[in-house]
Amino acid sequence: MIKNRICIVGSNGMLGQRIIEFYSGLKNVELFACSFENESFISDVNYLQIDITLQKDVQKLIHQFYPDYIINAAAFTNVDKCESEKELSWKVNVTGVENLVKYGGACDAHLIHISTDYVFDGKNGPYSENDKPNPISSYGRSKLASENILLSNKIKSTIVRTNVLYGPAKHGRPDFVKWVVGSLSANKEIKIVTDQINNPTFLDDLVQGISKLIEFDKKGLYNIGGAEFLSRYDFTQRIADYFNLDKSLIKKIVTSDLNQPAPRPLKSGLINLKAETELGYKPHSIEESLLIISKELIF
Numbered sequence: 164m165i166k167n168r169i170c171i172v173g174s175n176g177m178l179g180q181r182i183i184e185f186y187s188g189l190k191n192v193e194l195f196a197c198s199f200e201n202e203s204f205i206s207d208v209n210y211l212q213i214d215i216t217l218q219k220d221v222q223k224l225i226h227q228f229y230p231d232y233i234i235n236a237a238a239f240t241n242v243d244k245c246e247s248e249k250e251l252s253w254k255v256n257v258t259g260v261e262n263l264v265k266y267g268g269a270c271d272a273h274l275i276h277i278s279t280d281y282v283f284d285g286k287n288g289p290y291s292e293n294d295k296p297n298p299i300s301s302y303g304r305s306k307l308a309s310e311n312i313l314l315s316n317k318i319k320s321t322i323v324r325t326n327v328l329y330g331p332a333k334h335g336r337p338d339f340v341k342w343v344v345g346s347l348s349a350n351k352e353i354k355i356v357t358d359q360i361n362n363p364t365f366l367d368d369l370v371q372g373i374s375k376l377i378e379f380d381k382k383g384l385y386n387i388g389g390a391e392f393l394s395r396y397d398f399t400q401r402i403a404d405y406f407n408l409d410k411s412l413i414k415k416i417v418t419s420d421l422n423q424p425a426p427r428p429l430k431s432g433l434i435n436l437k438a439e440t441e442l443g444y445k446p447h448s449i450e451e452s453l454l455i456i457s458k459e460l461i462f
């Protein structure tokens with residue numbers, strides 16, 4: 164049997180963990196994981212500690228594994244810290260991708276790179292693949308730069324834009340659902356913005372979308388977002404309803420009340436039509452995804 168050699172970069176991250184779990188069970192895939200920490204959060208996987216900003220680390224990864232596909236889920240993802248740590252975040256989000264392109268391209272690997280709706284200004288979303296980016300934060304600018312590196316190189320590549328990831332990642336920082344459930348269960352009041360609108364993306368849907376891109380050998384730009392467009396406040400209400408929690412603890416605010424260092428795209432979200440048409444992508448409803456999460460996570 165010919166096996167696809169798939170390497171997950173950023174395998175300890177929220178998305179990376181879930182991709183590893185998905186591919187671990189498949190016989191026709193040889194899997195290789197790498198991330199920043201000394202050890203893999205997921206056991207029984209071939210793992211290499213790597214800093215993608217260092218050429219020697221990326222070179223070592225390529226020499227050791229010689230992948231057919233590299234899925235890059237590594238990034239500097241703290242949007243506010245990207246404002247105060249511009250140099251480091253650029254190094255991870257842009258130089259790191261340059262390194263993956265340089266050494267991945269040398270062995271003819273296909274690079275699948277995860278990007279974001281933060282490449283847009285959020286004035287007129289939701290966005291299709293044909294809309295013109297206009298990032299308003301350092302994070303968004305660095306992610307757009309990373310996309311441009313792929314587009315301006317000859318490497319086989321696919322850019323996947325997604326937004327507001329949630330799902331049952333078992334290690335690392337809690338996702339939005341876990342944070343809401345944890346806070347409301349502990350009777351803590353939470354303040355949630357009413358003016359950020361997007362389509363939150365269930366991790367397993369994104370993983371399915373990525374696996375279809377590989378199965379159908381798709382290149383170019385694809386949006387892979389959630390099934391429903393709604394405000395963060397309404398998303399929180401749906402979570403509270405599903406888990407039967409006290410909704411009076413959810414207080415309305417607007418983004419400007421938070422005085423965050425990085426501006427957020429407000430009217431955003433990603434139109435999935437291309438993925439639906441070309442890949443048969445069909446994301447779960449919010450309640451369907453919460454059911455899956457509730458079966459897997461201990462809150």
Ligand SMILES: NC(=O)c1ccc[n+]([C@@H]2O[C@H](COP(=O)([O-])OP(=O)(O)OC[C@H]3O[C@@H](n4cnc5c(N)ncnc54)[C@H](OP(=O)(O)O)[C@@H]3O)[C@@H](O)[C@H]2O)c1
Nearest residue numbers: 173175176177178199214215237238240279325326327328
């Ligand atoms: N989360 C969202 O809502 C969201 C929305 C839209 C797009 N995205 C994109 O989706 C992708 C995955 O996001 P995520 O939420 O899974 O991110 P995450 O949980 O922050 O995971 C990123 C992983 O990359 C690792 N990493 C950071 N710097 C590295 C380096 N120099 N070398 C190697 N590994 C490094 C991180 O390690 P440390 O934790 O030790 O730093 C972490 O394991 C990213 O490209 C992100 O931009 C995410």
